[in-house]
Amino acid sequence: MTPGEQARSRLDAVLEHPDQTLIGIDFDGTLAPIVADPDQAHAHPRAVAALARLGSLLGTVAVITGRPARTAVRLGGFRGVAGLGHLVVLGQYGVERWDAETDEFDIPPEPHQVAELEAEIPPLLDRLGQGAARVEHKGRAVVVHTRQLPDPDASFETLSGPLTDLAGRHAMVVEPGKNVLEIRSPGIDKGVALRAIVAEREARQVVFVGDDLGDLPAFRVVDELRAEGVGGLLVCSASHEEDALSALADVVVQGPDGVADWLEELAGALEERSAASR
Numbered sequence: 001m002t003p004g005e006q007a008r009s010r011l012d013a014v015l016e017h018p019d020q021t022l023i024g025i026d027f028d029g030t031l032a033p034i035v036a037d038p039d040q041a042h043a044h045p046r047a048v049a050a051l052a053r054l055g056s057l058l059g060t061v062a063v064i065t066g067r068p069a070r071t072a073v074r075l076g077g078f079r080g081v082a083g084l085g086h087l088v089v090l091g092q093y094g095v096e097r098w099d100a101e102t103d104e105f106d107i108p109p110e111p112h113q114v115a116e117l118e119a120e121i122p123p124l125l126d127r128l129g130q131g132a133a134r135v136e137h138k139g140r141a142v143v144v145h146t147r148q149l150p151d152p153d154a155s156f157e158t159l160s161g162p163l164t165d166l167a168g169r170h171a172m173v174v175e176p177g178k179n180v181l182e183i184r185s186p187g188i189d190k191g192v193a194l195r196a197i198v199a200e201r202e203a204r205q206v207v208f209v210g211d212d213l214g215d216l217p218a219f220r221v222v223d224e225l226r227a228e229g230v231g232g233l234l235v236c237s238a239s240h241e242e243d244a245l246s247a248l249a250d251v252v253v254q255g256p257d258g259v260a261d262w263l264e265e266l267a268g269a270l271e272e273r274s275a276a277s278r
């Protein structure tokens with residue numbers, strides 16, 4: 001089978017068994033366009049509208065993100081959207097959770113070492129001449145952004161080693177992303193989170209849509225699940241900033257606009273099938 005034929009047959013399996021399908025979708029760079037201020041990264045309205053249509057067609061819709069669950073719910077505008085009454089948001093790589101059905105957040109206590117580590121960041125940035133870098137505080141993680149600096153890539157390189165050392169001294173790890181170095185606890189990633197929600201929902205088909213390095217563990221888990229007999233379809237939200245996922249994906253679309261188009265097409269195809277079977 002050619003890669004194109006394989007992708008088509010994986011999509012067909014989703015279309016055949018929508019009620020057994022779980023779609024997991026990343027937030028930044030996938031549902032929401034990348035912007036300089038992380039607090040202004042709102043979800044693409046067409047993507048949310050398409051997800052809402054999919055909410056009543058697929059078994060499960062889950063947003064799986066590095067953002068805190070509360071932030072993703074707010075920036076996504078997910079609360080109270082008709083069609084998203086069963087949405088699950090897995091935040092901070094799966095540590096936190098929000099269920100639309102109950103409007104309850106499950107947010108475990110923050111690791112004690114984060115506050116100590118955070119206190120060391122401003123002097124370290126100053127020492128490295130990167131004092132203007134934006135620092136995003138996420139409670140259980142801290143993110144240093146280089147996007148708004150004069151040379152984002154050079155600043156990323158300058159900061160990568162020292163922040164990795166700092167993280168290691170506090171038993172934490174660095175998760176690199178698009179112009180971000182995120183310091184967080186080890187032990188959970190989007191692959192672990194995806195596997196757990198697939199098991200919980202007893203999904204037999206999985207679609208995962210992502211754009212950045214933090215999505216790679218979920219891409220790998222979809223591959224593992226295929227070997228275990230669960231169908232899998234991988235969609236990459238491509239950009240000039242990151243190309244690690246495109247070669248692994250069945251479908252490559254251009255950024256959040258392309259994701260919104262693809263979700264609309266999927267919803268349209270499922271609605272047609274559903275109408276034809278009535």
Ligand SMILES: O=P(O)(O)OC[C@H]1O[C@H](O[C@H]2O[C@H](CO)[C@@H](O)[C@H](O)[C@H]2O)[C@H](O)[C@@H](O)[C@@H]1O
Nearest residue numbers: 027028034035036038041065066147178179180
């Ligand atoms: O798992 P995700 O939903 O993709 O979140 C990963 C990180 O995304 C955010 O940073 C990215 O988006 C920002 C807003 O568009 C952008 O300014 C930044 O350059 C991107 O890397 C977020 O701020 C981080 O906390 C997330 O971990």
